[in-house]
Amino acid sequence: MPGLDSLDGFLRLVRTELDLELTDQDAETELAALPGWDSMNLLRLVTLLESGSGRRLPVPTVLAARNLREIYAVLEEAA
Amino acid sequence: MTRPGATPTGPPLGEPVEVAGDKTWDLVRADLARHGTALVYAELGDLQPDLPAAHELRAVLGRDWSRYLDLAHPSVRDRYAASRVLLKRAGAAVLRADPDTLELGYGPTGRPYLRGCDQVDISLSHTDDLLLVGLTTRGLIGVDAERADRPMYGRGLGRHVCTPYELVSLAALPEQDRNPSLVRLWTLKEAYSKAIGQGMQFSFTEFGFGPDGKPVRVHRPDGSPGTGEEWAFRTFLLDNGYRISAAVYDAGFGELDDAELTSMLDRDTVEAITDALGTGD
Numbered sequence: 289m290p291g292l293d294s295l296d297g298f299l300r301l302v303r304t305e306l307d308l309e310l311t312d313q314d315a316e317t318e319l320a321a322l323p324g325w326d327s328m329n330l331l332r333l334v335t336l337l338e339s340g341s342g343r344r345l346p347v348p349t350v351l352a353a354r355n356l357r358e359i360y361a362v363l364e365e366a367a
Numbered sequence: 368m369t370r371p372g373a374t375p376t377g378p379p380l381g382e383p384v385e386v387a388g389d390k391t392w393d394l395v396r397a398d399l400a401r402h403g404t405a406l407v408y409a410e411l412g413d414l415q416p417d418l419p420a421a422h423e424l425r426a427v428l429g430r431d432w433s434r435y436l437d438l439a440h441p442s443v444r445d446r447y448a449a450s451r452v453l454l455k456r457a458g459a460a461v462l463r464a465d466p467d468t469l470e471l472g473y474g475p476t477g478r479p480y481l482r483g484c485d486q487v488d489i490s491l492s493h494t495d496d497l498l499l500v501g502l503t504t505r506g507l508i509g510v511d512a513e514r515a516d517r518p519m520y521g522r523g524l525g526r527h528v529c530t531p532y533e534l535v536s537l538a539a540l541p542e543q544d545r546n547p548s549l550v551r552l553w554t555l556k557e558a559y560s561k562a563i564g565q566g567m568q569f570s571f572t573e574f575g576f577g578p579d580g581k582p583v584r585v586h587r588p589d590g591s592p593g594t595g596e597e598w599a600f601r602t603f604l605l606d607n608g609y610r611i612s613a614a615v616y617d618a619g620f621g622e623l624d625d626a627e628l629t630s631m632l633d634r635d636t637v638e639a640i641t642d643a644l645g646t647g648d
Contacts, residue, residue, distance in 0.1 A: 323440045335523040
């Protein structure tokens with residue numbers, strides 16, 4: 289998926305597709321402390337990443353992630 | 368108030384009570400006495416003018432104060448404070464205690480509980496502007512709320528949320544019913560997984576629910592019955608457009624005549640403490 293080759297690109301996708309107002313610093317923010325974040329957003333993000341990358345992501349590992357940087361790390365690991 | 372046409376079937380859980388005026392907590396106590404379970408909700412905008420001022424908030428939040436300070440985003444911080452205040456007010460109402468004297472604890476998955484008051488189990492959900500609290504003296508409770516029109520169907524979420532039986536059932540519905548039906552399933556699954564303390568770690572594709580309009584039961588992935596009569600589920604469509612669901616586990620404690628905090632203390636323990644403190648008569 290274009291733009292997913294960097295954490296910045298990943299954050300842009302999260303902002304755009306999930307319509308969340310995030311700063312660059314929010315990559316480290318606990319997911320539950322992000323404005324507008326909820327469990328459905330998490331599954332929506334998994335779905336977007338899977339359809340964009342053509343790969344299945346390990347959902348339990350994504351669920352264990354504490355912040356967006358850790359979700360991005362899962363994506364990189366699956367590449 | 369719930370809309371006409373909201374699920375008419377299901378166990379005898381009372382209608383959700385909206386926080387509005389002094390009668391609110393009487394209604395919550397009445398539901399708890401009658402059904403062993405009560406649901407209470409508020410919209411954030413309606414609750415905020417009634418929240419404690421900054422200098423009082425610390426006392427109300429207690430141990431949650433440091434967590435409150437850690438939250439960087441003002442909107443998240445405000446909702447966190449409002450949700451804890453609502454939880455404590457609801458807990459205090461049924462225990463007939465002062466909200467400031469109640470402390471919230473959290474389980475490994477973040478499931479809240481009233482410390483030292485295990486006669487009442489609690490659950491919290493918030494989405495957009497809605498805060499929802501469930502309370503039960505029956506055993507365990509989980510609640511969840513979501514906007515009924517939140518787009519879910521056709522976005523690839525079904526594979527992560529539904530059993531094969533549910534996917535087939537949803538696809539067979541008229542198109543306009545598919546998304547609200549999926550939102551209903553989502554809130555039921557969230558409520559159930561919260562009640563058992565699992566959150567989303569419990570795969571939502573491993574259990575399911577039947578269609579609206581029938582008594583709600585947990586189904587196995589193939590659609591066969593999963594749990595028994597010990598679990599009760601109920602789902603409501605609120606006038607303000609939110610779908611809310613509750614899952615209640617009846618642990619067999621029976622009717623609880625009085626959930627008041629002081630009446631739930633062990634008499635021998637109270638006497639021993641009183642003697643030790645030398646405050647007895």
